[in-house]
Amino acid sequence: MAEFIDLVLLGMLAITALRVIFLKDLFAVVMLFGIYSFLSALIFVNLDAVDVAFTEASVGAGISTVLMLGTLALTGRKEKTSNHPALLPLLVVGVTGAALIYGSLDMPPFGDPNNPAHQHVAPRYIEDSPQEIGLPNMVTSVLASYRAFDTLGETAVVFAAAIGVLSLLGLPKRDRQAIESGLKSHLVLRVVAKLIIPLTILFALYVQFHGDYGPGGGFQAGVIAAAAIILYALVLGLPMATHVVQPALLKTLAALGVLIYAGTGVANFFLGGNFLDYNMLASDPVAGQHIGIILIELGVGITVFAAMLSIFYAFAGQAERTNIQ
Amino acid sequence: MLEQHFPVLPIVLPLMAAPICILLGRSQLAWLFATLISGLSFFISVALLLTTLDQGVLSYALGGWEPPWGIEMRIDVASALVLCVVTGISSLVLVYAKESIAKEIDRSQHTLFYAAHLLCLTGLSGILSTGDAFNLFVFLEISSLATYTLVSLASDKRCLTAAFRYLVMGTIGATFILIGVGMMYMKTGTLNMIDLAARIAEFDGNRTVNTGLAFILVGVSIKLALFPLHMWLPPAYTHAPSAVSAFLASTATKVAVYVMVRFIFTIYGAEYVFYTMSMDIILLVLAIVAIFKCSFMATVQSNVKTVLAFSSVAQIGYMILGISLVSSAGLMAGLLHIFNHALMKGALFMAVGAVFLRTGSVDIKAFQGLGRQMPLTMAAFAIAGLSIIGVPLTAGFVSKWYLVTAALEQQHWIIAFLVLIGSLFAIVYIGRILEAAYFQKPSEITEEKDIKEAPLLMLVPMWILVLANIYFGIETSVSVSAADAASQWLTQPTATMGAAQ
């Protein structure tokens, strides 16, 4: 059954991808990409990767699509027909694809429990992590402890992206005179938004702190919290949003998040452990792991929230500026 | 007490310094802080190099989880050597940057510049230190994202298209690496490099493993701008702010070369890559073509930064050539050239940046008559340029000597000859600029203005690099023995490498 669902979803993905190639209307392209993202999130669920699905849905279908739409608002939604022949790209793609198919011929069978990937390294995560780390969600254990350095890197990437976008687009000025948002006049929207936003933030907090037990964690929480503010900005206008969460504060928050994460790692130096070795944070190693994971997830959450929101602000500020002109 | 944590400090220090720079908020403070942190990283790297020369390899288990379950920092002589180059150049560039970006980057973005620079340094240090294939990808992306930002900070609008092209190519390259790492993972179940090496050795002619290698090599080739995947590099280096060009040209592609060395020699094993897959022939041909094509391109450009950018692609050809010679001597020559080329290109780009600061142009016309107006800057350019050409008593000569010797030892007479012929192009493209500077009357760009010598903060780092060019051209024992030790270490049988913990 799972294989059948998988096949159907993959088929739908293929159709979506093909449509994207041939469509000239960029708005539709972006929408299709959002669909693509959602479909792949479904596949991730089907393949037992719930955390990944959660992230893909919030990031791919959420943030990425919003940013793309924001860009389209500034650059126009029609793609001009290209006039240079697509032969070379086809050739490159053909060769690359052929190489991949060739490579797939010796791949371990899909889903076989005897695959090398399931025999080496991973068994320890599955068998020992609940005892070593004390968390039921193995993905969180691996993410936040065994491979916490990757996650630190990931936080740094988000921070780097925020710096990049800020340097390119700049943050909107807070004290700009408020402009009426087109959506503000829609009563239904306004009411629904006001209802949803507190719930969303609550949900974000739940995801943040429940990530140890179920799917979720700092990254997803940060994105969801940012989404709440983004929704607020969309409905009530950017100036209102920047009154609530100030851009300058976001910069500080993004920096602080990284520092919390790295600081947690460095603190272990002075307790006699290696970088990011949480065992030393409490007398009991498992408790230490727990404290460490909560701290670093907090760092991730703060940075992601601040970075995502400031990236959105930057894009929205551009759109605003264009509107004024 | 901190000594045991040295392997991770060159990553963690700049990583923490980057947000602090943002929090500091003031350009001057951020500059001072970033420079200090970078300098500190440099000293730690030197300490690491000395330790590894002594002990061989340093392993550091992050989170206290022993590899392969946790991520391992694994520093051997090769990584420590390149780490020294990267942190050293970074420190000098930061000193240099203060005056340089004052002109080229908007004031409000100075702290962002320092933060991005430190993040780039974080990424590069991470790539060099890590012993985990996926972790390498993460750090690669940190450095890349920071790099796109740095390139796009320039005031010339062409930097935007250059950065975009760089971003697309860079992401394709990174994704290829990701595909390759995935293929390795599915066959071995591990991501730790040493563990991978031991497990890959069991496969012989496995199609998935072969394809994984191919994707990794192509991906890394994009990152290191191997001909014909180099087209992103000249625009990026040309239009980036001068301090960024100086930093990237002497570090970013070098680190990518290091990644290639790491994958070929540590993970897959030279035997597998070169004998089973015959990659040496492909690399060799591409390297030779790169040397000739891009050296030639360098001779016909009028923008001096473009000249240097094409020259960089050609010089990368020399490094790859050394690797593709399939010998310890060849690898050593490649690694040595990583080191020496960083010294030359850093100094050259710094000199060009100083010229831009004073004349507002980097066209060859702006250089006319500068020999008299900016004597110290042009003298620095001249000496570093002679080093690129490979004139004796400069670092460039030493590289070339070892490269040709390595080729001759393998009986590759024609290749050795081609390497020497290739360096003749350098005479032309460096010679043109020097002739303009010393034997031509000032052009309309420089004529009217009262052009002064570059400020001290730019001259000092520039001349440190120039003197290093001469020092390492005469007193070669340090650089050569380090490169030699690195190549010995990398070319030893994989089994012993894993044993030496």
Place this chain on the structure above:
Amino acid sequence: MSFIVDYYNYWIVVFLMMAGFYIVISANNLVKKIVGLNIFQTSVFMMYISIGKVSGGSAPIVAEGITTYSNPLPHVLILTAIVVGVATTAVGLALVVRIKRAYGTVEENEFEDKEDLI
């Protein structure tokens, strides 16, 4: 037949990857390039998650009565990779916005015609 059952997943994923890759290198519009890049990367993520699947397994969260779990390691890797992807997308799109402002167009051939990129 078992051959196909073993590999169909990878092959379709390869097709998706190449579709994305094709968009990246052939598209003229910079926004579409970024979309292509995302499709390319998302497909690679699917390859990783496919590696982690164990037939009959369930999500790697400890639960009563479940003995077979899918491999959590690829999930962790892809979580990181997704974040890297969105970060790249954000910077890329910001560049597109700036390019539009500087050149007045986001069609690659149009600004290539205007001035040489080098």
Place this chain on the structure above:
Amino acid sequence: MNIWSALEPSQLINLTIIVPLIGAALVVVLGKYPNLRETASITIAVILFTLVLSIADNTFNQVGMATTWVTLLPGLEIAFSVEPLGVLFAIVASFLWIITTIYAIGYMRGHNEENQTRFFFCFALAISTVMAICFSANLLTLFIFYELLTLSTYPLVTHAGTDAAKQGGRVYLGILLSTSIAFLLFAILGTWVSVGTLDFTPGGIFTNAQSSSFVAVLLVLFCYGIGKAALMPFHRWLPAAMVAPTPVSALLHAVAVVKAGVFTILKVVIYIFGIDNLTEIATADVMLYIGAATVLLSSCVAMTKDNLKARLAYSTVSQLSYIVVGALLASSIAAAGATLHIVTHAVGKITLFFCAGAIMVAAHKKNISDMVGLGRKMPLTMIAFAVGALSIIGLPPMAGTWSKWYLVVGALESDKLIIVAVLTISSLLNVAYLLPIPIKAFFNPTDQNPQPWSWSETKEAPLPSLIAITVTTTACFVLFFYPQPFIDLINLIPGVSTTMKGQS
């Protein structure tokens, strides 16, 4: 004669290299005071000459001298040691440096040249590198200073800063650097990889371990790699460098550059290949005939040139190949002739260039056709020119006689009658392109056509120039009657002798 006997003999080598550098520094420091600057130049030149004489004295007394600076690469050092061939070249170069400096003072001031400080600075640098070349103990050291010589003379060639000067400089630098990097460095690396040493060793360093075809290829690479020896077809830089001021031409052609080239060839043949082994190398004959062809061809080209300096340049190309031919004849006596030709050609050619420069300064004439009747206005100069020409041709009682004599005897000894013929024909060609100049200057009536200058303005060259000319002209005579010190020195070179084999 040894006034530096108080010093450790090996220190003398360091001093010969460092003293000109000090001179260069002094020139820069005193740049604002031309008189002091020139005094410094001459003083340093004289000191250097005495140093070289001390080294020569030590060499005659069989005192070994060697010094090592740094280890550049494992097993390869920047090292110096003294051997007779180097001493001979050092004597010539350091002596002529004094004379050239004196001459240059007159010329540069007479011409009101700009950038005189840079000129004298580079001049001193060049002589420093020449000293290093003379005493190099291995090929790498020689190569390094060979390259530095090219670089330090480049600003001299482009001195004028005109487009023609820049073009000339480009050709100069282009050919010299290209050949040295592409061929010479390649040959050195090949030697290093296959033999494992680059030290100059009497009798050569190649053993039976190297295949003969490999050694043959190396010989070709060396001959062409040493572009300063101007073997055709890589001779173009020499005429191109004629745009330089005349003292530079004199320095390039007689003292430093070209002589460094042929010196290197001799050194490689004697100490890397070994004269006796040359007969076994297949390409030695090929290169020999290329040398012979260069001798004849460039003489023919010289005849077509009306510009005096261009004619002299091609004459130099031709004369250099005498030395190459002598080196490759595989005969000890020919090698002696080649070595002696370094000396005799130096004094002869420098005289000719000095005269050309004097004519330029005093009468502003470049072309030979304009010099008709000039002998009456500038008698001393033209007499000196005639003496120099006779010496180049090789007629007694001039110095050139001896070197040609030994070359011909050497050719006979190795049964290469073609070479004997070439040398003879070449001498006749020399007569044809050199002698008409003084003859027309003295015996033809003054050209009555209207000229852009007036004859009444023309007078003899400035005094410093005349002094220099007189000295070198005298040397042409003296070396005919008293060549013994040089011949003694040559006989000290291992494998080289002025006596026939079998004679004692």
